[in-house]
Amino acid sequence: MKPRREFGNPYEVETPPGADGWETMYPSHMIFGQELRNRDEGKLWFFDQMHNPEPVYPFDLIMPESWLVSLNQYTTRVWNLPTALGIEQRIVNGYLYLSPNVIDDPEQMAVNQPIFQERARYYFENWDRIYDRWVQKATDCIGRLKEMHFEPLPEREPLETVLSAAGTTSSFQLLTAYSRLLENMHEMAYYHFELLNLAYGAYLTMLEFCKAQFPAITDDLVARMVAGIDVILYRPDAELRRLAQRAVELGVADAFGGDQSPDAVLESLSASAAGKEWIEDLEQVKDPWFYYSTGAGYCHANRPWIEDMRPPFAAISDYIARVQRGEDLRRPLEHLQAERERIANGYRALLSDEDAPVFDSLISLSRQVFPFVENHNFYVEHWHHTMFFGKVRELGAVLVAGGLLERDDDIFFLHRYEVYSLLYELQINWSLGPGVPTRGETTWRREIDRRRRLYDALAAWSPPPALGVPPERVTEPITVTLFGINNETVQRWLAAEGADGSDDRLEGLAASPGVAEGRARVVRSVEELDALVDGEILVCPLTAPSWSIVFARIAGAVSDGGGIMSHAAIVSREYGLPAVVATGAGTKLLRTGDLIRVDGDAGTVDIVERAGPRPAGGTPVEVGA
Amino acid sequence: MSQLHVAAPASKAVPLVQATVDCYPEQVAEVGGKAVGLGRLLRAGQPVPASFTVTAAAYRQFVAGGADEVPAAVIEAIAEGYAELCERRRATIPVAVRSSASVEDSDEASCAGQFKTFLGARGVAQVVGEIRACWLSAFDPHVDAYRAERSGAAGDAQVAVVVQELVDARAAGVMFTQHPRSGDRSLVVIEASYGLGEAVVGGEVVPDLFEINKITRQVVKRSMGQKSHEYRLHTDGDQVERREVDAARASRWAIDDGHVAALAEMAAELESALGPGLDTEWALGSVAGSADEASLFALQVRPITTDPRARLGPPGTTAAAAAARPPAAASAVDLILGRLSGPGPALP
Secondary structure (H helix, E strand, O other): OOOOOEEEEEHHOOOOOOOOOOOHOOOOHOOOOOHHHHOOOOOOOEEEOOOOOOOOHHHHHHHHHHHHHHHHHHHHOOOOOOOOOOOOEEEEEOEEEEEOOOOOOOHHHHHHHHHHHHHHHHHHOOHHHHHHHHHHHHHHHHHHHHHOOOOOOOOOOHHHHHHOOOOOHHHHHHHHHHHHHHHHHHHHHHHHHHHHHHHHHHHHHHHHHHHHHHHOOOHHHHHHHOHHHHHHHHHHHHHHHHHHHHHHHHOOOOOOOOOOHHHHHHHOOOOHHHHHOOOOOOOOHHHHOOOOEEEEEEOOOOOOOOOOHHHHHHHHHHHHHHHHHOOOOOOHHHHHHHHHHHHHHHHHHHHOOHHHHHHHHHHHHHHHHHHHHHHHHHHHHHHHHHHHHHHHHHHHHHHHOOOOOOEEEHHOOOOOOHHHHHHHHHHHHHHHOOOOOOOOHHHHHHHHHHHHHHHHHHHHHOOOOOEEEOOOOOOOHHHHOOOOOOOOHHHHHHHHHHOOOOOEEEOOEEEEEEEEEEEEEEEOOOHHHHEEEEEEEEEEEEOOOOHHHHHOOOEEEEOOOOOOOOOOHHHHHHHHHHOEEEOOOOOHHOOOOOEEEEEEOOOEEEEEEEEOOOOOOOOOOOOOO | OHHHHOOOOOOOOOOOOHHHHHHHHHHHHHHHHHHHHHHHHHHOOOOOOOOOEHHHHHHHHHHHOOOOOOOOOHHHHHHHHHHHHHHHOOOEEEEEEEEEEEOOOOOOOOOOOOOOOOEEEEEEHHHHHHHHHHHHHOHHHHHHHHHHHHOOOOOOOOOEEEEEEOOEEEEEEEEEEOOOOOOOEEEEEEEEEEEHHHHHHHOOEEOOEEEEOOOOHHHEEEEEEEEEEEEEEOOOOOOOOEEOOOOHOOOOOOOOHHHHHHHHHHHHHHHHHHHHEEEEEEEEEEEOOOOOOOOEEEEEEEEEOOHHHHHHHHOOHHHHHHHHOOOOOOHHHHHHHHHHHOOOOOOO
């Protein structure tokens, strides 16, 4: 195996069979174009597996596009970061690739420095006050989103329009409401990054200081020193534990036995007074704590618990079994707190008298800003974004009622500005009056069918972790902290590109300590989780934090992507599971049934025993499913 | 401040033979670095095989007498020391005779392995014979050359000798209380192989390697060595023999996790008694001739000589840390703004 110097050329990526014309689903600025070929093929483009492991649905592109705008504006126009320009995006065969840009002209850096320092200092020095305001702004934004409703256009304009002399009609209000929906999303995207870059900057500085002092310190240990103990990101899971405990106390635990659907469980609960009491308790906490998604939050397919009760009910059922075995499910907050202090004090004691105060100052600021990093994830990705996608689905139902779409989910095959065209067309049709035939009833459905076939063809493709030519060193701070891409990652990917699967070791980032041995279960989507057997090791493109049903049953986790501060890594530590992330090609090189050993301290995955002979065609075969 | 340099309670003329527990750093010219190290270990309450030290005063008498016959007064002092060791075990025990030259084990240079060690001497006559051979090895030209290169003090080494109960080691090796290359103070690094430690110290085998995080006490790295052979005491107890290690045994770890943890604990105790940055030798075994279960022994301790800190000056400074060191009074906000104002070190 010989490590290579560059990745595949982004302009020479083959289109998967059946996916010709996939580019038509996306705006041209997202596609590699010949105008920029000389420049673009010489840059590093890495696959954003952490946030978008699947091909991006055209509507869902609002997520990357809105973060591109808000994140980059904070970098380039608000903070004026001296070293970085904006991160670019391109779509390749449906998958999102990103490329950082740096400022390397010393003069430009010098111009930006005082501007940046004045502005960023203001935020750091007023952090607590600004964070309090942030929570208000985010909650207010979510509140306005919650009040938005999309209903099918009425048969006739209500009498109220006349009596109030409103002047405009339901179809006009539908279009303006849609604009407000998009604005609401863009507004939240700004809040997402208002504090995040600075918070990660604090963490990065802390991390680098620790690594300079203790070259062998793992990212995981630094994270454990600064991580918040009682943060709201853990609240949804805490509610499930509490509800399980309550079901046992009320004597209604039996309702959760077997493989019943949530509806069946609720029906049997509602037959008794105690069961009704439990349901009432559930209703109390559902909003907001069940706005919690089964994914990174950037895809509409990641439905929140409040819309799909199967994941939380499965977790409750598992927790009930643990309560009945006599386990105490409450998180040992005091123990976690003591452990955090023990690690920090242990490292501090090894520092010189000169370095210890620097460490104190950095850890104290990191702990001040870090609750934001953890909590924003609940406010933004879970609470707001899952609710947003729910509203879009309501809008899809409006288009179904108007005869333009077949199913409410079809709306996600359209870019948000195409949806505006569609809504305008709906308005035209509605204006003509009942019974007038229109073209849109067939053209849009045909287009959706075409896109669905393209999407399925793209979903079968395995995107390489990166394309183009890596820079000598990856230094851009947002790429390093937020996306977890650094020199080591790039080297590992280059090595994996040359690998043929004959190696019996994969290397990744040590994300959560411990060692586990077990059979691999390769899972590429939430649907495939059903096949998982207790005690197996989850091997997936991305360890999604809220696959909580799974975390209670697996022995360890391995993911292709993810950084040490990815949601995945944080939650693996929370569950005490050994985890190795950012292996690059775990789902490609490991097969279900392989006996593997995950070393969450060393960041390695060893293949102890292959499940069976490697198929001649090179296509992974599922064994022992 | 490091306690490696704590002064002796009082200075006095050095006798021909001295109890090792009384060997202090400022006597290094007379008792040698090895005896100083053992003295430190003994005073730190570590399990150390019993020993006595034949001082440079004895060596000078030997040289003054023509460097041929060992003077009677010296033999008498050695016999007394050896009798005490035997008395403790109620047996005529085999011992290790190790040179403890004044230039060896100093803070600046480790001449480990440059002087000869004689293992397995038993009875006064053999012990005296081995001590004599040890003195004569000081005239070995390649030792002179090494010394000249390190200190310019060629030819005038004062050879003291430590006579120590021989540990019948089933495994042995070295331990660093910080990483010897990166200078990482959060790690304990252990090298272990089968048999006596000579196979590891002499670089004859590739030892098993363990790195332990001092704070979490987790083994963060382990790599299997190539333990092709070992040195063990002959069943008679007075000879050391080389044995091949069969493949099945070679593929197992030389020590188990319990011993790894116990060694890490020993490292913590040593650092709290003697200060940071120690290079130690250890053995797992029982004292030859005793019926005790195998246990851990500390055989040697000295400051790490390849420590990058030593080259950089002030203690607590690794190369990377020195480069990244912020101005002393910088606040976290200044540090972060400074970090984000320049490209900074890319991770990792």
